Amino acid sequence: MTNSQAPSAPRASRRPPARALAAAAAVVVLAAGAGTWLLVRSGGEEGPSCATVGKDARIRKDLAPADASGMNCRELAAALKKAAAPDGSGRHTLEQAGVMRDLVNALDDDFRDRSRADIAAPLREPVAELLADYATDMHAMLVHYSESMAYIRHAGPNGGPWRDEKGVVRMPVENQSLIRVMRAVSDDPAAYATLRKAETGRSAEDLARITKTSAGDGVSVPVGATATALGLLDAMAEEVLATGSKSEAARWKADVLKGLSDGGASEVPAFSADPARYLAGTWERGTAAGGYPALVGQTRDMVGILAKASGRPAESVAEPLREAAAAGRVGRDWLAEALIAIGSPPRSPRT
Secondary structure (H helix, E strand, O other), X not given: OOOOOXXXXXXXXXXXXXXXXXXXXXXXXXXXXXXXXXXXXXXXXXXXXXXXXXXXXXXXXXXXXXXXXXXXHHXXXXXXXXXXXXXXXXXXXXXXXXXXXXXXXXXXXXXXXXXXXXXXXXXXXXXXXXXXXOHHHHHHHHHOHHHHHHHHHHXXXXXXXXXXXXXXXXXXXOHHHHHHHHHHHOOOHHHHHHHHHHHHHXXXXXXXXXXXXXXXXXXXXXXXXXXXXXXXXXXXXXXXXXXXXXXXXXXXXXXXXXXXXXXXXXXXXXXXXXXXXXXXXXXXXXXHHHOOHHHHOHHHHHHHHHHHHHOOOHHHHHHHHHHHHHHHHHHHHHHHHHHHOOOOOOOOOOO
16 A cells, blocks of 8 residues: 655754855856746746745855856756756766755745745746656655655755665655645646656556556555655646636646647657556647546546556456545645645635
């Protein structure tokens, strides 16, 4: 069975001691795109978070010799991407994972100070792309409890990135901090679609381990984990939609669907060649026809795609799918808990 409670690290101050940091001048020639439509809850495109993050001692050290405090928001976003995930491969050095950890913690400290989990518009999509590049860590911290215990041990103020037994670099942060950053970037529909695609891919890897003969926990655990992660993302979408007008909500949904369906451009491999990519790609293509309701039924639909492709009878996944409804509610509870913790409870969905 899946974990029913989000693991969290001890709550201790993550702020480093104040100290002077010498920074040599450097030229940073970078560009970052902005979405065509954004919910700007920060009250402006630059917003308070850009200046706060740019002046954070951890970020200034990470980006030195460039002067992060003197960058505009787009320059800062591009510099952070270059430092934390320069090639977008999903493979990282300890130093790169350290930058990503510092970024999540700097953003979350800002959220706590302002009692609001939101960031400036130009940071949203770049931060979402960074989270997607660390999707293995994101997925493990949310739903893989045994791995999450290792993350908890490394997430505190005296911890940091580490190499696991396979030599893979892992990036640990507190679960609630991660959830709040995910929520903050989701105001941008392109950023939300980026997060959803990343989690779809990781959940598909879990589901692809279900074979034609799998039974018991071999089926219920990956199905429940998928439902938990996607339930969290469903709750984030509902919270975003509750903040804008009906026309803004409709436009956000349309832009999310556009980002997920990818215009049918990505080739979907055969199930026998790459089961995980087949599951993710087939579901994403189906969103164009299924519309926004396809997001709410994603776990059911992906499990259905798996059952059909692997030759499992539909009744063999019926009970795990019934149990998945409760797992989805766990993900929703995590978001509420994370936002309440900083004094910003989630808004009620529009009716």
